[in-house]
Amino acid sequence: MARQKIRLILADIDRTLLPWGLDAVPPRTRAAMHHAMEAGIHVGPATGRGFDWLEPLFSGDAECFRTCVATNGNQVFLDGRKIREANFSGGALAKVAKVAARFPHAGVIAFDGATPSLVSGDLEDLRATFPAYAAACRTRPDGTAKGLPDFAATKANVFLAQESADGALAPAGEKDSRAMVEALNQGVDGLDFDYPQPGFTNVMRAGWNKATGILALARELGIGTDEVVVFGDAGNDLSMFEAIPNSVAVENATPEAAAAARWHIGPSSKESVADAIESLAAGEWPFTA
Numbered sequence: 001m002a003r004q005k006i007r008l009i010l011a012d013i014d015r016t017l018l019p020w021g022l023d024a025v026p027p028r029t030r031a032a033m034h035h036a037m038e039a040g041i042h043v044g045p046a047t048g049r050g051f052d053w054l055e056p057l058f059s060g061d062a063e064c065f066r067t068c069v070a071t072n073g074n075q076v077f078l079d080g081r082k083i084r085e086a087n088f089s090g091g092a093l094a095k096v097a098k099v100a101a102r103f104p105h106a107g108v109i110a111f112d113g114a115t116p117s118l119v120s121g122d123l124e125d126l127r128a129t130f131p132a133y134a135a136a137c138r139t140r141p142d143g144t145a146k147g148l149p150d151f152a153a154t155k156a157n158v159f160l161a162q163e164s165a166d167g168a169l170a171p172a173g174e175k176d177s178r179a180m181v182e183a184l185n186q187g188v189d190g191l192d193f194d195y196p197q198p199g200f201t202n203v204m205r206a207g208w209n210k211a212t213g214i215l216a217l218a219r220e221l222g223i224g225t226d227e228v229v230v231f232g233d234a235g236n237d238l239s240m241f242e243a244i245p246n247s248v249a250v251e252n253a254t255p256e257a258a259a260a261a262r263w264h265i266g267p268s269s270k271e272s273v274a275d276a277i278e279s280l281a282a283g284e285w286p287f288t289a
Contacts, residue, residue: 006280007223009036010046010069010214010240011231011273013057014197016250017045019269024059032274033064036281042078042221043277044068046210048202048236050155051075052114071155072194072202072236073213078220084213086205088156090148092191093119096158096203097148099187103180105161105169107145109133110153117153118145125161128169129199133157156203158184158193171199196236211239229280231265231273233257248276248287263287 011017017025036043044067045054051070058064066080074086093110097120100106105128107121117138118126122145127134140146160172160180172180174195181201184193192204210230218228229246230237233253241247241260249261250268258264265287266272279286 005227005283006041006229006246007227008067008214008217008221009041009043009229009231009277009280010217011044011277012233012237013045013047013049014233015252015268016231016233016237017268017273018057019267019271020252024057025064026271026274027059029271029274029277030058030061030064032277032281036277037063039281039283041281042067042217044077045070046214046230046232046237046240048072048196050111050114051077052111052154067217069210069213069217072196072204073208073210073239074155074204076213076216078217083216083220085154086208087152087154088149088191088203089152090150092188093153093156093203094148095188096156096184096191099184100158100160100180102183103160103176105163105172106180107159109137109157109159110149110151111155112138112149112151113154117149119148119156120145121159124169126159128161129159129171130157158201158203160199162199171197174198177201194236196234202236209239210237211243214240215243229276231276232261233268246287248273264289 033043046069054065076083097108105125108119109116116133161169162172181193181195193201230240230244231248233250247261248263249258252267276286
């Protein structure tokens with residue numbers, strides 16, 4: 001029996017499309033995405049990054065993210081048209097900040113478009129967990145947190161650092177990070193929190209995630225989940241791995257992501273997703289195990 005033609009390809013960015021240590025998706029990967037588009041396939045990222053952070057990650061190549069699931073499903077675009085977007089009020093984030101305050105070296109950031117604002121916590125703790133966000137973050141003139149936002153945030157995150165024996169700051173380990181995520185999920189109604197990487201969690205509208213964003217795109221395109229392929233590497237990819245039959249983990253994926261994926265390819269460092277996209281664009285099936 002002939003395999004169903006693929007109509008939509010979505011891939012996580014960090015450590016999936018974007019190898020560790022690089023500032024932008026490599027040119028060969030972007031070229032593969034264009035080849036898929038030329039073959040009539042919608043292709044783009046499914047990421048925890050906010051939509052306004054995507055342009056530099058793709059070196060200004062907007063065609064690569066005109067269709068995308070951003071902020072873990074809080075923002076969804078199809079051919080540049082916004083399908084849905086969640087916003088977070090100061091009132092909702094007050095509950096998040098209250099739970100985060102139970103954990104030393106934790107804090108909350110909220111994004112006004114592309115610009116993060118320090119809602120609570122310490123900038124140095126944020127710098128230890130997500131340096132790029134810390135470098136762009138708004139604070140009070142003395143460097144302290146600005147407090148609850150007076151804008152509708154398009155993205156929010158909670159961060160958690162830890163202090164080593166020599167006093168240096170680093171992202172909190174998996175155990176402590178998961179404990180914070182669990183406390184947030186139990187203590188804050190109307191929002192969901194995941195575990196994408198040590199020391200960090202995404203804030204999502206309850207019931208919204210990468211999977212629901214992808215399903216929204218599939219409905220708009222009038223296609224089935226068997227016509228979709230997704231690539232990922234970590235905890236915030238689990239929802240889409242569960243919802244989409246053709247789920248693909250890169251070799252450097254976390255054990256739980258690797259176990260959840262149906263198919264497996266080489267590491268992000270070798271641009272293995274680009275190879276797979278090129279094959280799909282050519283009408284070939286690159287997955288065997």
